[in-house]
Amino acid sequence: MTTTHETHAHPNYLAVFGALVVLTAISVTSEYLIGQAAGHVVNVLVAVCKAVLVAMFFMHLKYDWFKVYFMVVPTLIVGIVLVLTLMPDATFSQYRNVLDVPPPILAD
Amino acid sequence: MAVAEHAWHAAEEEPRAMGLPLPNSKLAMWLFLATEIMFFSGLIGAYIVQRFGAPHWPRPEEMHLVVALGAFNTFVLICSSVTVVLALKALHEQDSRRSALYLLATFLLGGVFMVVKVIEYTDKWRHHLLPGQIIETVPSLVQEALTQRRHLAAEQGKKAEEDAVFVALDRFYRYNIGNAPLTDAAALAWYQELRASFPKENWPEITNAQELRNRLTELVRQRRVELKDKKLAHDAALEELEALQLAAHGIPMSKRQQAVHYHYLSEQKYPQAHLPHLHLYGNAWSSFYFTLTGIHALHVLGGMVIFAVLLVFYVLGRFGPDKAIWVENAGLYWHFVDIVWIFLFPLLYLIG
Numbered sequence: 311m312t313t314t315h316e317t318h319a320h321p322n323y324l325a326v327f328g329a330l331v332v333l334t335a336i337s338v339t340s341e342y343l344i345g346q347a348a349g350h351v352v353n354v355l356v357a358v359c360k361a362v363l364v365a366m367f368f369m370h371l372k373y374d375w376f377k378v379y380f381m382v383v384p385t386l387i388v389g390i391v392l393v394l395t396l397m398p399d400a401t402f403s404q405y406r407n408v409l410d411v412p413p414p415i416l417a418d
Numbered sequence: 419m420a421v422a423e424h425a426w427h428a429a430e431e432e433p434r435a436m437g438l439p440l441p442n443s444k445l446a447m448w449l450f451l452a453t454e455i456m457f458f459s460g461l462i463g464a465y466i467v468q469r470f471g472a473p474h475w476p477r478p479e480e481m482h483l484v485v486a487l488g489a490f491n492t493f494v495l496i497c498s499s500v501t502v503v504l505a506l507k508a509l510h511e512q513d514s515r516r517s518a519l520y521l522l523a524t525f526l527l528g529g530v531f532m533v534v535k536v537i538e539y540t541d542k543w544r545h546h547l548l549p550g551q552i553i554e555t556v557p558s559l560v561q562e563a564l565t566q567r568r569h570l571a572a573e574q575g576k577k578a579e580e581d582a583v584f585v586a587l588d589r590f591y592r593y594n595i596g597n598a599p600l601t602d603a604a605a606l607a608w609y610q611e612l613r614a615s616f617p618k619e620n621w622p623e624i625t626n627a628q629e630l631r632n633r634l635t636e637l638v639r640q641r642r643v644e645l646k647d648k649k650l651a652h653d654a655a656l657e658e659l660e661a662l663q664l665a666a667h668g669i670p671m672s673k674r675q676q677a678v679h680y681h682y683l684s685e686q687k688y689p690q691a692h693l694p695h696l697h698l699y700g701n702a703w704s705s706f707y708f709t710l711t712g713i714h715a716l717h718v719l720g721g722m723v724i725f726a727v728l729l730v731f732y733v734l735g736r737f738g739p740d741k742a743i744w745v746e747n748a749g750l751y752w753h754f755v756d757i758v759w760i761f762l763f764p765l766l767y768l769i770g
Contacts, residue, residue: 320507327500331493337764338489353764360760368503368753370746377440378448385452389459396467 326367333360447747451754458758461713465706465765474677474698478770481703482545484538488767491534495756498527502749509742517745518732524752525725528718535715542704545695549708552700559680562694602627609634710762717755724748 337356341349366372438445469475478485505520542548553559609630613621624630677698684693697703728744731737 320503320510323500323503323507327496330496334489334492334496337768338485341768350769353768357761357764361757364499364753364757364760368499368756369750374440377438378445381448381452382455385455385459389455389463392459393463393466396463397470 321367321372323367326363329363330360333363441743443743443747444750447750451750454754461710462761462765465710468702468706472699472702475770476697476700476703478767480697481547481700481707482541483707483767483770485767487534487538488763491531492759492763494527494531494534495759498524498531499753499756501527502745502752506742506745506749509739509745512739514732514738518729518737521725521728521732521745525722525729528722528725531718532715532722535711535718538711539708542707547697547700547704549701549705552697552704553694554696554698554700559694559696566694605630707766710766714755714758714762717758721748721752721755724751 333356337353340352340356343349344352371378440448501520501523505517505524508514508517508520546552553562605627606625609621609624613619613623622633624633677696680696684695725748728737728741728748731741
């Protein structure tokens with residue numbers, strides 16, 4: 311039974327660690343460097359990159375992907391579809407116009 | 419027919435390698451992680467829908483979220499992920515002791531994460547940023563300001579009882595005369611109750627509703643003038659708040675306008691009054707914050723229990739290279755918890 315689990319070479323974990331720290335630093339500073347809207351996009355992209363790095367190297371998906379993809383891919387698809395299908399049903403959309411009026415002049 | 423069926427079965431049951439090239443426990447862990455992906459997709463998805471569907475959402479700094487603390491916790495979890503894989507590597511290299519030390523480091527890093535979490539939660543607790551306790555509307559704000567004012571009066575050595583009279587009168591006026599939602603009979607009945615509550619005030623017997631309204635309006639005005647004479651910033655602010663509230667009833671003033679105006683009153687015009695804070699959609703924010711980070715923190719605790727068990731095995735001398743698959747599975751779970759935080763951190767602390 312021991313043959314079912316072949317040990318593979320361990321990747322350079324410290325390099326991955328360095329990349330994760332740098333990416334975290336990017337996400338913390340992005341808003342100040344390139345503005346709020348662009349910063350938010352960068353933050354999401356950085357989060358995806360970090361998740362991929364952790365999954366590939368720490369969770370060894372680089373080696374195990376074809377043994378487990380049939381469990382991971384459907385749940386990821388269903389998870390993403392869940393969010394996307396709920397998005398248009400944004401709960402307060404009816405009130406958006408009522409509340410979204412310009413603020414009053416703040417004169418005494 | 420029977421022959422064909424037999425042939426089909428035979429083709430289906432072609433002997434191959436048994437199962438997946440994966441230990442059973444690792445397969446089970448991946449199945450569990452698949453359910454966890456769905457679980458957190460639901461939670462984070464609900465947050466995203468609510469966050470982007472709401473007309474307004476509090477900024478992270480407004481809710482006392484400190485980016486530095488969140489970033490520090492991110493760093494701590496990344497470090498702990500590294501120590502887990504190094505523990506596995508050490509075990510593959512037949513070094514149980516080094517592996518156990520890395521597991522101990524992982525356990526301690528999980529503890530550091532939880533300590534920071536406790537600090538953050540305590541801060542929310544102190545600022546009353548808990549679900550259901552956050553003031554979102556001007557009427558509840560006025561209630562809070564009145565309560566605050568009563569405490570203030572008591573502190574300054576004034577008769578708290580006298581203040582209670584004002585509060586009761588004022589509330590009665592605002593809700594039942596100012597906006598007149600009560601019938602005459604109900605208003606009179608309430609007045610009787612008010613008289614009974616404050617016998618020392620010697621309020622006259624009134625049986626005519628119109629007379630009651632006139633007298634109460636006069637009384638409240640008189641009280642307000644008295645308050646103004648005291649020249650307390652808080653009182654003056656309260657006056658404006660009341661005007662704001664009355665205006666909100668008759669004049670089309672949006673919740674956001676009220677909030678903006680209130681912010682101006684509390685922060686710029688009367689900062690010395692220390693008025694309570696108003697957070698539009700603060701309760702929704704708080705619910706999501708505590709649900710998302712709380713469930714994640716429970717996962718961290720669960721991981722710490724797993725590492726503690728592995729360390730107990732080491733202490734008992736039953737931890738060796740044969741336990742590599744245990745460490746690998748524990749690591750898979752731990753990395754998944756790390757990935758969840760990788761998404762929660764920017765969503766809550768940075769994008770907000």
